[in-house]
Amino acid sequence: MIIIDFILHVDEHLLYLVQQYGAGIYPLLFAILFIETGLVVFPFLPGDSLLFAGGALAAISDSLSLPLILVTCVVASILGNTINYSLGRHFGTHALYEGKLSRFIKAEELQKAEDFFNEKGKFTIFIGRFLPFIRTFVPFIAGSTKMNRSTFMFYNVISGCCWVFIATLAGYFLGNIPFINAHFSMIMLVIIFVSLLPMLISVAKGWRARRQAQ
Template sequence: MNSLSWFIDVFLHIDQFLTQIVNQYGAWTYSILFIVIFIETGLVICPFLPGDSLLFAAGAIAAHAGSELSLALLLFLIAIAAILGDTLNYWLGREIGQSFEKHNRFQRLINQEKMVKAEHFFNKYGGFAVFLGRFAPFIRTFIPFIAGASRMHYPFFLFYNIIGGVVWTLAGLLAGFFFGQIPFIKEHFSLMMVLIIFVSLLPMILVMVTNRIKGKRLD
C-alpha cells in the first residue's frame, strides 16, 4: 500500500485507527492527538492532516462507557493545541513569509493553489477569515501563515484565533460525542467523514455567496 492509499484508508476509517491507538497507548492518546492537531494547524506544510474527522472520531470514542478518553480533557487539550498551532503558524508567516515569496524551495513544499485561495480569502475578509478559516480544511493551515506575513496586529489575530480554536474544538468533539454512537452513523462512518468535510466548508461558502449577492445588489 503506497502512502496516498494508506492516508485515504486512515481518513475513511479513522475511528478504527484511533480506537487501536487508544487500546494500545491508553492515556498517551491525549499526547498523540495534541501533537497531530498542533502540527496540522502549526506547520503550513501539513494541511493534509485530518483534523475535523479526528475530532469527530475522538468525541465518538469518548462517548463509550468506560472509555479511556475524557470529553472534558479532550476539549481542553485540543483547544490549546489548535490555538498554539495557529500561533506558531502566525509567527512563522511573520518571520519567513517574505522569504517564502522569493525562494522556490519553500514554494515546492506548499500547495500553491490552496495558498492563493487562502490569501484571497484572507484579503477579502480580514480578521474574520482567521475565525472562519478554522472550519475550512486546508485553508485553515494557510490563513495564520498569511496573517503573519501580512503583519496583522497580533492581539487582533489572537482574539479570532482563540474564539475559532475553542468553537472548532467544541463543534467537532461534541458532534462526535452526541452523534457518533448512532447506529446508522457507526455503520457508515466513512461516508460521515466525507460529509464532515462538506459541512466544514459550508460556513465559508455561505459567507462568500452572501457577499457576492450583496455585491451584485450594489452594482
C-alpha cells in the same frame, strides 16, 4: 502510504490506539492538530474527522475523557496557529511561493487563502478555521501581513475553541446514534471527502485551464 491509510481510516486507527494505549491517545491528538494548524506544509491532515472521531470514541469508551480531549485539542489548535502566525511574520509568503517550501504547497491553494484573507480581513482568522486547507495558510498569511498580534490572538482563541467544541461534541452526541455507529467508517470518509473537496475542485479547475491553454 501509512499517512494516507491513517487519514482514510482515522476512526479505526484511533479505536485501536485507544484500546492499546488508553490515555496515550491524547499526545497523538495534540500532535496531529498542532502539526496541521502550526506547520503550513501539512494542510492535508484530517483535523475535522479527527475531532469528530475523538468525540465519538469518548462517548463509547471509558478510557477517554471528553473534557480532556476538548482541552488537549483546543490548546493544540491555538498553539499551532500561534506558531504558524509567528513563522509567517518572520519569513513572509515569498518563502511559500519561491523558497524551498514552495515544492510542498500548491500555489493555487495559497493564492485562494490570500484572496480570502484580503476579502474578509481579520474575520478570516475565525471563518478560516472551519475551512480545510485554508485554515492552515491563514495564520501564516496573517503573520506575513503583520496583522496586530493581539487582534490575531483574540480571533485565534475564539475560533479554536468554537472549532474544537463543535466538531468534537458533534461526534460525541451523534456517535451513539445506531445508524451513525453502524456506518461510522463511511461517515468518516464523507467528512474527509468534504474536507478535501475544495482542493479537488481547485485541482480540477487548474487541469481544465491547462487543457484549454493547450
